[in-house]
Amino acid sequence: MEGQNTTQELTVQQAPAQTKSKNTVWRQLRKNKLSFFGLLVIVFFLLLAVFGPWIAPYPEDAGSNTKIEERLQSPSTEHWFGTDDMGRDIFSRVVIGTRVSLLVGVVAIFITMCIGIPLGAIAGYYGGKLDECVMRITDVFLAFPYLILAMAIAVILKPGLYSAMVAISLTWWPYYTRLVRGQALSLRNQSFVHAAKMMGAKNSHIIFRHILPNCIGPIIVNASLDMGLIILATASLGFIGVGAQPPMAEWGLMISTGREFFMTAPWMTFFPGLAIFLTVLGFNLLGDGLRDILDPQSRPR
Amino acid sequence: MEQLLQVENLKTYFKLIDGTVKAVDGVSFSVNHGEALGIAGETGSGKSVTVKSIMRNMPSYAEITADKLTLEGIDLLKLSNKELQDIWGKKIAMIFQNPTSFINPLFTIEKQMTDVICFHEKIKKAEAVKIARNMLVLVGMPDPDAVLKSYPFQLSGGMIQRIMIALSLSCNPSLLIADEPTTALDVTIQAQIIKLLGDIKTHTSGLILITHNLAIITEICDKVAIMYAGKMMEWGGVNQVMKEPAHPYTQGLLAAIPRLSNESKKLEFIPGNIPSTVDPPKGCRFSPRCPYAKPVCTQEEPPMVEIAPSHFVACHCAGEGGCR
Numbered sequence: 001m002e003g004q005n006t007t008q009e010l011t012v013q014q015a016p017a018q019t020k021s022k023n024t025v026w027r028q029l030r031k032n033k034l035s036f037f038g039l040l041v042i043v044f045f046l047l048l049a050v051f052g053p054w055i056a057p058y059p060e061d062a063g064s065n066t067k068i069e070e071r072l073q074s075p076s077t078e079h080w081f082g083t084d085d086m087g088r089d090i091f092s093r094v095v096i097g098t099r100v101s102l103l104v105g106v107v108a109i110f111i112t113m114c115i116g117i118p119l120g121a122i123a124g125y126y127g128g129k130l131d132e133c134v135m136r137i138t139d140v141f142l143a144f145p146y147l148i149l150a151m152a153i154a155v156i157l158k159p160g161l162y163s164a165m166v167a168i169s170l171t172w173w174p175y176y177t178r179l180v181r182g183q184a185l186s187l188r189n190q191s192f193v194h195a196a197k198m199m200g201a202k203n204s205h206i207i208f209r210h211i212l213p214n215c216i217g218p219i220i221v222n223a224s225l226d227m228g229l230i231i232l233a234t235a236s237l238g239f240i241g242v243g244a245q246p247p248m249a250e251w252g253l254m255i256s257t258g259r260e261f262f263m264t265a266p267w268m269t270f271f272p273g274l275a276i277f278l279t280v281l282g283f284n285l286l287g288d289g290l291r292d293i294l295d296p297q298s299r300p301r
Numbered sequence: 302m303e304q305l306l307q308v309e310n311l312k313t314y315f316k317l318i319d320g321t322v323k324a325v326d327g328v329s330f331s332v333n334h335g336e337a338l339g340i341a342g343e344t345g346s347g348k349s350v351t352v353k354s355i356m357r358n359m360p361s362y363a364e365i366t367a368d369k370l371t372l373e374g375i376d377l378l379k380l381s382n383k384e385l386q387d388i389w390g391k392k393i394a395m396i397f398q399n400p401t402s403f404i405n406p407l408f409t410i411e412k413q414m415t416d417v418i419c420f421h422e423k424i425k426k427a428e429a430v431k432i433a434r435n436m437l438v439l440v441g442m443p444d445p446d447a448v449l450k451s452y453p454f455q456l457s458g459g460m461i462q463r464i465m466i467a468l469s470l471s472c473n474p475s476l477l478i479a480d481e482p483t484t485a486l487d488v489t490i491q492a493q494i495i496k497l498l499g500d501i502k503t504h505t506s507g508l509i510l511i512t513h514n515l516a517i518i519t520e521i522c523d524k525v526a527i528m529y530a531g532k533m534m535e536w537g538g539v540n541q542v543m544k545e546p547a548h549p550y551t552q553g554l555l556a557a558i559p560r561l562s563n564e565s566k567k568l569e570f571i572p573g574n575i576p577s578t579v580d581p582p583k584g585c586r587f588s589p590r591c592p593y594a595k596p597v598c599t600q601e602e603p604p605m606v607e608i609a610p611s612h613f614v615a616c617h618c619a620g621e622g623g624c625r
Binding site: 195198200209 | 356358386387388389390391394395397399402403404405406407408416417420421465468469
């Protein structure tokens, strides 16, 4: 063919890039001890969430089971984390509560992303008046401290676990809109977006093919950091009483009931608190590590 | 000969707070089927704006007007944004200056090429892959199968420029616009790309090449247009313009090419800078820098005159045996 003779010196580095980049993320994560610890903690809690009812020694204690004769027992070999004011095994309740907390975290993050990411991408890509409108709406939402806004929404929606999820999602999406909008703003001026347009690409194609995939790094980092915060927020709503309702085994709610017995039975608040602390810590450590790996500035080209 | 692209009196103005920038001010030229036109000029002379206006790829505050702007009989100025999407890539394709930044770093070459081909040709992916592979062979890519599976970061700048050329040609555009396609590449790759552009000329109906490098134009173009401060200074066949440059600006540009043969002399240059297009000089825009400027040059704008068959010059001296 024409030009063949001039190109002999060019060679292609043959490498299955997909697996390579996955390997790099994995290897870098392994190297970062703290993030790897975070990942282990998360995996541990995920296993608890999946197999909770089989691990828990007294799965029937998840609900409103009452064993008055065993109430407020301190930790022992029989009840590892002690028992609460209704004689329920706290270890079982903490283990079963994992499922609730993680589920809320995942669902809330999912709804948040579903609202926030498309809005941000559209606002950032199209710009102009649309961008102004969307950003002013996010400003309104961001003007309130998120917990107060979430409380207000949860109360309006009738307190419960599902309204807590919805309330958290509705207060959280502006952060994602802002994040994605910022990325989209800089990406839409990138040459390859320009080139795609010049090859006849539709706006929707540009947003889904060129803008969003290039935002994925920051989104993953933010999501993993926010998982911890959202679990904390759910527990807070439960603690205040507008989240999960008794007798559900939910960490925040357990701390809330344990508060009355804090002086006599501190294990009632300590162990659910420890569970919250560990999950939030796990997600934060992992998120920090992922930020180091996936951040566009430090991403190896 | 049948005309592919006709541009008459093209004007692109930017209305800004401190005045109107007349980036392109009354440019006329045409490209025939099977012809390559080279546009040359200093930085800021309006070359890129001219081709971007032809493609209608300008921000909304740019005002594009023309007496005539047609591609194969289609009035480009009347197209809606939606219709433009079908024109872009299918009828007019563009190659850019800095290839590596014009490709999405996250997807394989195959994905990016088949996306475009599937969209324009309305065909299945498997066929699109075949076309993509053929295009890579056409641009002289060694080992096209491996290249298709590669990510942009695994390829060199020269290879990506070849891919961009293959991509632009994959939907058989009528007009290919290359906006300084070799500026970001090193000299040996430049030579390869230029040779490739010369080779593929036969695969498109027309080619517009923008460059600072007059040697490249001499190499592969049939016609050349010299632009200065948003105006066309001279245009005609490559041989005529390069051998007998009639405009003092063209003469200056040609003299500024370094030659090994005359060691003793310093490199020639055109004194001064390109004027502001907000407030261009009266009369001939080149007059403040022109070594042959006469009183009339600063008063009246010179008309385009045909000094030889299809050799046009906008200079007051041109009709009287030139400024030599």
